[in-house]
């Protein structure tokens with residue numbers, strides 16, 4: 001990866017642009033080549049062994065598209081995933097801010113947040129189903145247990161990393177605790193907070209899929225996880241592959257369209273990132 | 279001819295663990311005066327300034343000082359705001375209504391000759407520009423006392439000379455009381471009406487000089503005074519080396 005941060009003087013502009021362009025085309029062309037190679041290898045081995053291959057995958061995709069089930073399942077899953085995540089953001093943020101107000105409270109709660117982070121969220125699903133049945137409550141429970149610890153940890157880490165000098169600036173400028181929180185602490189902690197949000201989204205998306213797959217059936221409506229589970233029950237490899245691809249795509253699209261640009265803009269504004277690194 | 283003191287402290291002491299940093303510091307500074315605190319590294323200059331600023335507390339002694347604006351050595355600008363945003367925040371925290379802030383921000387930027395750079399982000403400013411913005415932000419607070427902790431020591435000497443001129447002009451125009459900390463003898467004489475030398479070992483005042491009109495106008499006289507101060511400073515620093 002070229003070191004772009006230093007290349008700001010006039011004489012370096014050209015090479016900077018050149019390497020940026022190189023970076024951009026490289027970051028599109030190279031993965032595309034990987035995909036083509038993988039699909040070719042897969043197609044050959046499928047033809048040789050008689051297993052399902054790219055042909056079955058694309059057949060299933062077009063069938064699901066035509067029946068409207070792709071749109072329906074994406075809408076169902078995001079219809080729970082996004083509100084669940086937003087609720088987790090609210091809960092996680094308020095909780096983290098509360099923890100920064102008291103060392104005792106923090107010592108009592110923060111270690112368990114870190115513990116929770118190491119537990120795969122799928123482990124909560126059977127318990128939630130026993131408690132709440134196959135209901136929306138189960139889904140929101142696992143989404144929250146997935147996302148909240150990551151969000152809390154991200155915001156706490158950000159608050160811990162604030163430069164003492166910036167706090168002193170707040171004091172010198174006469175900020176009380178509210179102004180300190182809104183004008184110094186939160187903005188300073190933002191990059192770490194955003195990576196917590198991003199991790200929280202990834203965890204809650206996985207938790208949501210696990211809940212849909214494990215609960216199976218149609219009780220939760222037709223989500224992407226339900227689609228996958230249905231494919232398994234019907235012995236429809238193409239359907240399973242299509243569902244996996246869709247689950248992956250939704251995750252990637254949210255990452256590329258929401259978190260990626262937001263984080264890059266944030267870092268570039270602070271001079272922490274002067275070129276594209278993704 | 280001698281206005282009432284605005285900053286006055288007596289018998290200030292401060293230690294970290296077992297090592298005393300200040301041991302009985304007395305000083306009195308008149309309203310509108312420009313005082314330079316000079317001392318080697320580790321002589322307690324920042325400690326003293328932070329105590330006057332209310333950012334730190336002395337262990338004993340008496341202190342009377344009005345609320346101060348402070349400018350730090352490193353650029354202490356908030357990197358998520360623009361130049362104008364940093365000044366605007368200072369104004370906001372003084373309680374100035376939003377409508378007046380934009381105009382006042384522009385005035386302050388003009389005062390430090392950055393009226394076209396207000397939109398720039400902190401990382402897009404040079405070292406000299408950053409310290410200018412920091413100065414404008416300190417002035418935004420409208421406090422009669424301005425404390426400056428080695429504000430120019432990270433700058434190249436050409437930029438520093440420019441900023442010396444600007445700071446002097448601003449001091450004359452605004453009538454603020456300024457305490458500026460430096461380890462540079464030339465800078466202390468260039469800016470201060472009075473130079474106070476902190477002892478490197480004792481945590482007390484090792485010497486005090488008034489910079490007169492003669493030294494201000496005449497380079498030779500300034501050089502002679504600098505020599506005199508430097509001799510004492512070297513004795514201080516050297517003496518410390520012998521003890522340690």
Ligand SMILES: Nc1ncnc2c1ncn2[C@@H]1O[C@H](COP(=O)(O)OP(=O)(O)O)[C@@H](O)[C@H]1O
Pocket residue numbers: 294299317318319320321322323324325326
């Ligand atoms: N927070 C602190 N804890 C322990 N020692 C400190 C602390 N701050 C300063 N000191 C010590 O006090 C002495 C004076 O520091 P300081 O006031 O920063 O000196 P100066 O600004 O003149 O270089 C130094 O020896 C420094 O190591």
Ligand SMILES: [Mg+2]
Pocket residue numbers: 323324325427
């Ligand atoms: Mg210092």
